[in-house]
Amino acid sequence: MKPVRATTNTTDRVREQLPLALCGTYAIPDNTDWDYATADTKTHTHCYHLYPAMMIPQVARRLIRLYGNAGELLLDPFCGSGTSLVEARLAGLDAIGIDLNPFAVFLARAKVTDFExxxxxxxxxxxxxxxxxxxxxxxxxxxxxxxxxxxxxxxxxxxxxxxxxxxxxxxxxxxxxxxxxxxxxxxxxxxxxxxxxxxxxxxxxxxxxxxxxxxxxxxxxxxxxxxxxxxxxxxADRVPRTTVSVYEADSRHPLPIASESVGLIVTSPPYGDSQTTVAYGQFSRLMLQWLGFPDEVAKSIDRRALGGQSRSTQVQLDAPTLESVMETIAHQHPRRAAQVYQFYADFAECLPELTRVVKPLGYACFVVGNRTVKGVRIPTDQILIEIAESFGWRHITTYHRRIPNKRMPLRNSPSNRPGDWGDTMTHEHIVILQKR
Ligand SMILES: C[S@@+](CC[C@H](N)C(=O)[O-])C[C@H]1O[C@@H](n2cnc3c(N)ncnc32)[C@H](O)[C@@H]1O
Incomplete structure (x- = not known):
């Protein structure tokens, strides 16, 4: 049985008090849960622009504090508007961000730039x-x-x-x-x-x-x-000598990053295909058009994102939880089951590159949500662990956070298994993995 913790344990608390070596002077408020229900999420350049499914800066900040070391390189392979990249600079880390949405890349670059x-x-x-x-x-x-x-x-x-x-x-x-x-x-x-x-x-x-x-x-x-x-x-708060590069690229493809150069991944991948979950491309379309991007670029983002289209995948998934969920959905809705599978297959295609660029014993922190398809809840946190383990990663722990504006009483997992918490609308799960 994998360890599951809802709040911070003693080792984490001690680590959170340690300076990151430190460079970053920006204070982290003490917290025991991961909800940050009343926290101001629009400080620093986080206030620049809305983006769908933004990560909470406090979560990125705390993950960097717990699993990062000063001078290390942070990678966010689904960087969106760049929350974790901004937090990297505030904590004294260099960072690389990847996103295939040109509007996300534009926002992320602007948010980490030292404009005069x-x-x-x-x-x-x-x-x-x-x-x-x-x-x-x-x-x-x-x-x-x-x-x-x-x-x-x-x-x-x-x-x-x-x-x-x-x-x-x-x-x-x-x-x-x-x-x-x-x-x-x-x-x-x-x-x-x-x-x-x-x-x-x-x-x-x-x-x-x-x-x-x-x-x-x-x-x-x-x-x-x-x-x-x-x-x-x-x-005032970022560490001046830190640098961030943001690339418009597909994280399934070879990344412009040296092997074993990344100490820490902090990222929130999409929850599922853009058509039925969050449509990053649709959100970005009008802004991209006014910024002068061709209609075709603006309209193709959701199709090119993870799970955006059916195609043959080279990756064989070794994830029993996914198989069993697929069986349940496919029984009544075979087409929908194939679409769901495509998303995870696409996600798994990112793993060889993510594994290549991270140092041995480096960490990866994934913030994910468990969505429901045709009445079947899909435990993405557990599926992600199984996929990552098959690429040589070890599951360290999973933290759970309530999504504050949809607050509901926190139900404890009866089986204490990852994926058995709450539902899509109420929780996020922060899965911590370490490269063996
Ligand atoms: C949940 S959002 C990230 C939000 C980000 N953490 C923030 O705070 O703004 C997921 C991102 O993954 C990107 N994405 C989807 N498929 C991708 C792929 N194959 N390669 C790179 N980025 C991808 C989407 O464009 C979207 O910006």
């Missing part, structure tokens, strides 16, 4: 003055011509966004431009016709749309101000 604060503030003033002048003289710039722009943006939003985008290109120097483009991307989303509080692309109902007045310029300046505060915090 004085330059950002000075250029913001120039940009504001230029925009005021252009608005007074009713200057117009033609909006881009991407697929369905009229469906997702009112004419006045298109006009204002086009002028703003043009002004950023004209007035802002290249070395700080991405700082402003991140605020622009957040403004794109906030002034679109999409329903609020959804990551997928759903249009507002007609009644709401009729009353809706997009506020492009006030929204943009609000985001710039908030992000300047985040940048100040980041510049």
């Amino acid at each position: 604060l004085d330059q950002v503030v000075a250029e913001a003033k120039v940009l504001r003055a230029r925009l005021e002048e252009w608005l007074k003289s009713a200057r117009r710039v033609p909006p881009p011509n991407f697929y369905n722009i009229d469906y997702w943006f009112k004419p006045e939003a298109q006009e204002d966004l086009a002028l703003l985008r043009y002004a950023i290109d004209q007035c802002i120097s290249e070395d700080v431009r991405d700082f402003f483009l991140v605020a622009f991307a957040a403004t794109v989303r906030a002034s679109s016709n999409t329903r609020r509080g959804e990551y997928k692309l759903f249009r507002m109902p007609e009644s709401a749309l009729a009353a809706y007045r997009p506020q492009v310029f006030p929204t943009f300046w609000e985001k710039v101000e908030r992000n300047v505060r985040g940048l100040c915090e980041f510049l």
Whole structure:
């Protein structure tokens, strides 16, 4: 039976008190559980932009403290908006991030960049003055011509966004431009016709749309101000000599990383295929289109992500838990079972590269959720352990956290087996593995 712990044990607590050698001076609050229900998750550059299924910075911070060492290299092979990469710099570690979504790569790079604060503030003033002048003289710039722009943006939003985008290109120097483009991307989303509080692309109902007045310029300046505060915090707390590289790549393919160079992986892979779980591509589409990416790139992300399409896989899975779940689902829904299997097969295809780049005895921390398909709960935490063990990893422990905005009483596992905790909507599982 594998050890399962819901809270931190004594060894962990002692380790958490130790300085990471230290470099990073940013304080970690004491905690016994992993919920961080009331924690501020938008400090530093974490406030820059929303992204679906973001990792909680406090979780990344604590994993680095528990399993990382100063001077080591951290890898996040599904880095999304870069939460763990930001935390690596705050803790004094170099890091590499990989994601196949170009919008994620754009956000992650911006969040780990030391933009020159004085330059950002000075250029913001120039940009504001230029925009005021252009608005007074009713200057117009033609909006881009991407697929369905009229469906997702009112004419006045298109006009204002086009002028703003043009002004950023004209007035802002290249070395700080991405700082402003991140605020622009957040403004794109906030002034679109999409329903609020959804990551997928759903249009507002007609009644709401009729009353809706997009506020492009006030929204943009609000985001710039908030992000300047985040940048100040980041510049004060990050360890200056640390570096982060972020690559747009597929983690199933050979990675641009030397063998046995990584000390620690901290990552949250997708929960399942994007079509039926979190649609990272759909979320990113409008921002990518306004940033000038071709429609085809913006529309293909979910298809290219783990589990995105059926294809023959080279990896033979050695995971009894997955087999038994597959049997149950396949009994009634063979096609759905094949789709679920494809996701895990794709995930397993990442393992040879992840194993190659990690040092012997290095750690990998995976934050995963257990979803339900056709009424059958899929214990991804246990499946992940079985897959990783077949590639030479050892399961150290699993921590469990309640997802705070969906709080429910924590049910203890009757069998004490990984995967027997709560359900998809209430818990995340943090699986810790060590390379043998
Ligand atoms: C749960 S999100 C990561 C969120 C991230 N931890 C954060 O805080 O923003 C999972 C990410 O995996 C990426 N992804 C999916 N399939 C991938 C693949 N084959 N290679 C690299 N990245 C992939 C998605 O684009 C998505 O950004």
